[in-house]
Amino acid sequence: MANPIRAHRCLSDFKLIGVRVGELDIDATTACAKLDNCSDEIQDLRVEEAIPHPEHRGRPNVRDDIALLRLRKPVNLSQRNTDAVCLPVSRRQQNLDLGRQVATLAGWGSTEQGSTSSILRTVAIPIHTVENCRQLYNRDRKPSEEDETINKLCAGQKGMGSCEGDSGGPLVLRDPAGHFVQYGVDSYGPTLCGADFPTAYTDVTKYIKWILDTIRP
Incomplete structure (x- = not known):
């Protein structure tokens, strides 16, 4: 592969004890230090159980790179700085042709200048067609090796994409009703931020x- 690939981090690398909801600037003393008309309430919630996909495996051939977190108490969605992202559960959403759609990525990863960002950043990036994704990620593979893009999406373009520190971040599309729907989870990609090579996202x-069979009220 022409571009060095940044390593992804997964739940097997560390013990996750909690999550923070409502954060914007991780260096600020309040959630709204740089925003008007929002709530300063940040929610720190304990993780009751981390549930990686049972078939997950890491590099060199990453597979089933997705996990669920069961929290000890529900997230309070009434705060102005907190909202839910939908899952693509309908037949229409699951059959949507994502190729050439423009999606939004969010994260605190490194910037194109190589520095880290304390403020949550977003960027609009194109999703590649299945054929283009397969060609890019399998071009150096032998015919006997398995397809690198099984259950994955490719997204990004030169100058725009995910970076080190964005792994696990959401790739979302806005549906006709105005809701954000998560179609991807940042898995791995080029070490060089903004390289002319897309990031691989779990589809x-x-x-x-598996998600619906695993979650519970």
């Missing part, structure tokens, strides 16, 4: 049955 539509 959430391929895991809806």
